[in-house]
Amino acid sequence: MKAFLGPLENGRIPALQQTRVSAFLMSAHGALAGQLGVALPASLHHGWQVEMHSQYCREMEILSLLGRATSWIPDPALGFLIWQWQLAWVPRPISGVADRMQGMLIDLAAFGHALHAVIRPAALLPESYPDDDPFALAMRRVEFESGRLMQAQILFLKGPELVPVRDAVASAVERRHAQVRDLWQNMLHAMEIDTSGRHALVPAYQAAARPAEAIAAQPSVAIREP
Amino acid sequence: MPWLECNSRRIHYELAGPPHGPACVLVNGLTQYVRLWHPFRDALVAKGFQVASFDMLGQGQSDKPSLFIHQDDQVAVLGRLIERLGDRPIFVAGISFGGVIALRYAIDHGDKIAGLVPMSSFAEIPAQLLMLGNALRTGLILGGTTFLQDLLFPMNFSGEWLHSMRHLIELARHRGWLANDVYALQNLMESFLEFEPLTERLSAIRVPTMILTGEYDFLTPRPLQESLRIHIPDSALVIIQRAYHAFTLENPGLTAYLLTRFAEDVMAGRWHGKQSIWVAPENVGGELVRFPEGFDHMRAIPVRIQADEIAPRQTAAAS
Numbered sequence: 001m002k003a004f005l006g007p008l009e010n011g012r013i014p015a016l017q018q019t020r021v022s023a024f025l026m027s028a029h030g031a032l033a034g035q036l037g038v039a040l041p042a043s044l045h046h047g048w049q050v051e052m053h054s055q056y057c058r059e060m061e062i063l064s065l066l067g068r069a070t071s072w073i074p075d076p077a078l079g080f081l082i083w084q085w086q087l088a089w090v091p092r093p094i095s096g097v098a099d100r101m102q103g104m105l106i107d108l109a110a111f112g113h114a115l116h117a118v119i120r121p122a123a124l125l126p127e128s129y130p131d132d133d134p135f136a137l138a139m140r141r142v143e144f145e146s147g148r149l150m151q152a153q154i155l156f157l158k159g160p161e162l163v164p165v166r167d168a169v170a171s172a173v174e175r176r177h178a179q180v181r182d183l184w185q186n187m188l189h190a191m192e193i194d195t196s197g198r199h200a201l202v203p204a205y206q207a208a209a210r211p212a213e214a215i216a217a218q219p220s221v222a223i224r225e226p
Numbered sequence: 227m228p229w230l231e232c233n234s235r236r237i238h239y240e241l242a243g244p245p246h247g248p249a250c251v252l253v254n255g256l257t258q259y260v261r262l263w264h265p266f267r268d269a270l271v272a273k274g275f276q277v278a279s280f281d282m283l284g285q286g287q288s289d290k291p292s293l294f295i296h297q298d299d300q301v302a303v304l305g306r307l308i309e310r311l312g313d314r315p316i317f318v319a320g321i322s323f324g325g326v327i328a329l330r331y332a333i334d335h336g337d338k339i340a341g342l343v344p345m346s347s348f349a350e351i352p353a354q355l356l357m358l359g360n361a362l363r364t365g366l367i368l369g370g371t372t373f374l375q376d377l378l379f380p381m382n383f384s385g386e387w388l389h390s391m392r393h394l395i396e397l398a399r400h401r402g403w404l405a406n407d408v409y410a411l412q413n414l415m416e417s418f419l420e421f422e423p424l425t426e427r428l429s430a431i432r433v434p435t436m437i438l439t440g441e442y443d444f445l446t447p448r449p450l451q452e453s454l455r456i457h458i459p460d461s462a463l464v465i466i467q468r469a470y471h472a473f474t475l476e477n478p479g480l481t482a483y484l485l486t487r488f489a490e491d492v493m494a495g496r497w498h499g500k501q502s503i504w505v506a507p508e509n510v511g512g513e514l515v516r517f518p519e520g521f522d523h524m525r526a527i528p529v530r531i532q533a534d535e536i537a538p539r540q541t542a543a544a545s
Contacts, residue, residue, distance in 0.1 A: 113292065117409035127400060147370045147408040154412070157293055166294075173292040199286050199405050203262050204398035205391070205475050 001194035003201075004126045011130070015071040017191055018135050021121060022070040023078055024085065024187050025142060026063055028115050028180070031089035033059035035108050051152045055112070058149055062142055069138035081187065088179055096168030106162070106172055113153040114176035116146035119184055123195060230280070230310070232303045238287035239280035239307060243271035248340070248489055249311045252279040253304060253320030253328050255346075255472065256414060257371075257378065259286030259405050266474050269482030275489070278307055282327070284410040295413045297421070300327045301334070308338055317489050319343035321474050322446065323414070329424055329454075332431045341492045342431065343485055345438040346471045348450040349457070350423035358445060363415045371403045371411065381445045382472035428457035434497045435461040436488040438481065440469030448524055460499040464514065465523070466506045483510040
């Protein structure tokens with residue numbers, strides 16, 4: 001198992017890995033954009049709908065960026081994987097909330113929170129990867145924007161309106177986190193990548209006696225035991 | 227790799243050193259994870275301590291609750307780890323955020339530990355710390371983990387250290403970014419939104435307590451450590467020269483030396499805190515020096531304590 005994407009081919013992330021990662025991201029962000037599009041009224045009447053519109057636009061930007069920045073190649077496994085992923089993203093009313101519409105909105109926010117919080121595509125890039133590579137820049141952009149996009153979901157899910165159903169909300173978010181994390185990790189494991197090893201890397205502070213290059217060149221191997 | 231179960235959550239921890247004799251539990255700061263303690267840990271192990279360190283909920287390899295992290299749960303995790311160490315002298319040392327968790331544990335379960343070492347810690351959140359905390363949280367939200375680290379570097383370390391490590395700062399930033407998830411850090415920071423000051427409860431801490439503070443720490447400055455000193459009966463305040471907030475990282479050898487001296491003094495019955503104030507040596511093996519009598523340890527320049535200030539301070543300490 002490796003901690004990062006690679007080994008590199010001609011100095012770039014292999015096209016199959018780019019295809020698989022971007023397909024996952026486009027499946028999930030596309031589903032979220034679709035759900036936001038359905039939930040968004042043609043004319044906005046509340047402040048939170050403005051935020052929802054902004055989220056919708058950012059998700060569309062992510063889809064456009066991934067579509068153009070990825071080196072796509074045919075991947076026979078994608079048909080089954082995309083079917084599996086799309087099935088997982090279907091909105092579901094959550095238990096413990098009587099108002100069905102509110103339950104659907106909570107699930108939508110929970111899915112968005114999980115997608116933006118759990119998925120860290122930039123953390124897959126090898127540490128010395130070139131900064132000017134379009135795929136790398138797209139991964140960094142998606143991860144960076146996710147940290148901001150998540151704030152709307154946090155405000156809603158932690159907000160005063162949902163205090164009476166806080167336990168149900170927490171369960172719904174935990175469930176979506178587990179689901180998104182499992183699918184993401186399964187996709188990565190199929191490419192021999194295990195991100196759990198990132199915590200076992202030598203902290204830079206402890207490398208004072210060693211040249212930076214030696215530390216940076218530490219093998220990108222997950223150290224976690226099977 | 228050892229794991230603890232606590233309230234259905236999985237906690238990653240490490241043990242190093244001999245399984246008998248005194249033990250020391252290290253509690254992380256906000257963006258820390260167990261790997262960062264290794265030099266500090268190794269210095270303690272060399273002195274015969276068994277050292278336990280763990281990732282708190284939301285950190286490193288431990289579970290990261292998606293929306294809410296309660297400090298009570300962090301205290302429960304610390305308690306579970308201390309239980310696992312069994313019946314022997316156990317010292318708890320926590321830095322910054324981890325110091326708060328250690329203080330909370332010592333307030334409620336002081337009988338289970340032999341000594342406490344809050345480092346760069348605090349029991350209340352006055353306006354200055356509140357505004358700094360809010361700014362750090364906003365920095366995290368708008369700029370991500372990397373920007374938070376950029377804000378923390380000059381608070382945590384001296385200019386000399388940052389200069390000497392400049393070739394490694396980019397790597398440190400990257401490794402810190404890899405190890406921390408934005409949502410988990412945000413949850414940890416937001417666990418302070420409902421924070422109730424501990425000040426009035428500090429007198430319940432009856433164990434020997436060594437309060438460590440950096441001479442130049444402006445994130446958790448001297449008044450916060452002073453509050454610990456005057457409310458914890460068997461305490462001593464030790465000022466680490468030229469240090470900023472994260473002296474366990476900048477000078478792990480010296481900090482571990484102070485901790486082992488403290489533990490040895492406590493176990494030998496030599497410790498008498500008496501709310502005294504000390505200046506730490508600059509190097510391992512040096513002697514602690516009493517803060518000069520009659521001068522004000524709260525000031526940055528050598529100002530004599532005014533006669534009318536002595537009585538109120540003594541009253542506060544006595545109460």
